[in-house]
Amino acid sequence: MKASPHRALKRPGFTLIELLVVIAIIAVLIGLLLPAVQKVREAASRAKCQNNLKQIGIGLHAYHDAAGFLPPGGTNDAPPYGTGADSWGSSWMIYLLPFVEQANFYNQWQFNNNSGWGNGTDGALLNGFNVPVYRCPSTTLPQYSNQLTNSGATPGSNGTVMVPTYCGIAGALPSLVGTSDTRISQGATGTAGCCSGGIVAGNGTLFPNSAVKLTGITDGTSNTIVVGEQSDMLTTQNGARVTWNASGPHGFHIGAQGGVPPNYHNCGDARAMQMTTIRYPVNQKTGWVNGSGDCGNTGVCDNTGQNIPLNSPHSGGINVLFGDGSVRSSRTPCPSRRWPNWPSATTASRLRTSDRLV
8 A cells, every 4th residue: 555645754753851851951061061161261360360460560570670669559649759748649550550551641640639539630530441450350349439339439530440459468467477566557446447447567568658679578579479369359247248458449549648657657547558468368258347347456348458358259269479470379278267387577478388379
């Protein structure tokens, strides 16, 4: 019997069960591939972050070649740093601009009349200005200061001032690195919010009004951290995530106000922006005082603490720049412990590579 032509042309289709199995297989493959893609993306961001620090290191050495010393961590506007009175001046990131391909911006900058806070000319320059090398691509922090928690707008800039994710190392507390007292400022205990700030050390490389020579780094440039990451958010005791870092709500440009060490602590406002003094372990992100923080006791708050820990969202810890221009990654230490095995050193930002760095 001859088969019907309609029967011969009929093709089998997929059953509902077969379709569900195919969809399930695709979902499993996506579930397996997505973490791998995210890891590749984070690895690329981490490499870019390390390259940023490398470029900063090249810029610091170029500045040193030109000036004979590393840039100051932050300055006021009084001579020799500016032509104005003792007022909020500029940060090391401003001084470094000509050496990270931003000479045009730097040449327009006014180093007088509150260059770091309130100068209308500088504020107009800052509005929306970005320096990509100053920001880690993995950061969870907003790009501009007007997006920060508890932030205020910088006069003349509408608050759109770039938030950096790297900070200079002013030093570390004597209890961790030796016996000599190297602090140049200590905020009043029990003071929360603005203008106390915690403890500022002067035994690192980028502290207020510093002028450190590479030959003066007694522990050796390959053992001394100059710049580290502050690229992640912190968490307060009530679980709120806050965007506290060394720039506070002000942006990358503001430096310091106080006098030249050892008289820095005698000024009315002893905060030091874009710098941190090592006091807590890397990536100690949780358990900080609620609200604006307690700068006097902890040195960690929004405006701005001098002891905010180095931190990052990287799975393997943070990236740090050493004085010799090398960039290394840290392992993440136990958050309940202080830094172990700190050497007795005059340069407080030293780490023993066998302890913490790879």
